[in-house]
Amino acid sequence: MPLPALDSPQWQSPLRTFAWGIWSITSTVLALVLFATYLGIGALAHGTHFSLGWALASTVFVWAGPAQIILISTLGSGATVVQAAIAVGVSAIRLFPMVVSVLPMLRTPTTKRRHLVLATHFIAVTLWVECFRLLPQVPRERRIVFTHGLGGGLVSLCLVATTLGYGLAANLPQLFAAAILLLTPLAFLLSTARNCRQLSDILALVLGLALFPLAAMLHTGVDILISGVSAGTIAYGVHRWRRRQ
């Protein structure tokens, strides 16, 4: 079922727009990938002896797959709260440019900053991709409500997945658990590759993959920060150098 036309009277009702937002999660294969990722996060939380309530709270409040995986696996491997916070904080830097690029699509001249707080919280890689795809089909003054529906729908779906993964973990064959955990790097690699727009993005992705194993040998606890900032800066340097040519 496609979205109604931009001038359709259906958009006049906020409730209906919200429902269209929720309904839109059925139109993307990314929702399926996200579901599987959160099955894995639920299973991982069970394996590292966190409670189900804790796992659900992390899905609602953190709402970023890589950050949750890093949080659970670093805490599970005995890291301190400070080390875990640094690792999570570093992985979350990517949210900043996502928010900066999505918000102009949601704003109208009368939009206040507080109207955007919830929509901002929902922004992660899936919502970022889907906003670029779907928001042009939604009238501007209804986009915040639509995003609330879309984000709320995705979070609800992932809460179900977290619970299922947590419950299955005890009985899950190891092969299945490994397959679920492999979904995260696959899905993140491919969705990032699809969003690469410039040479600097592609270089950053390739160098970021290549430099991490080197940085990991330093055992600093902030290895991802070191490899990420170096790889990103080199990629940016090449981008500037090519432009000057």
Place this chain on the structure above:
Amino acid sequence: MSDFIGDWHALLVLLLAGFLPNEAWRMLGLWFGSGIDEGSELLVWVRAVATAILAGVIAQILVLPPGALASVPGWLRYAAVAAGFLAFIVTRRSIFAGVACGELVMLAGKWWLG
């Protein structure tokens, strides 16, 4: 009920090490984002660093695998991801085809190893 929540200390850790360091970047984007031009040089650099950090997260899961993924040998993890990427390219950037192919290679490899 106490089983569902677990201990409160763990929730405090979630707040300090999970929620705050993650949410801070979203709120910074909300606060300072409106002044930044989407095509600005600063944003090109921030996006390159953000992409490289995400690449680092992907590499970390593959190089230092969590939980059950550690039962899959290293070469098979890399081969599965490489196969997934190849399928993604061949199918003109279909994420679904790439993910499915990567998973199949991993499962086939594990089955072959016994």
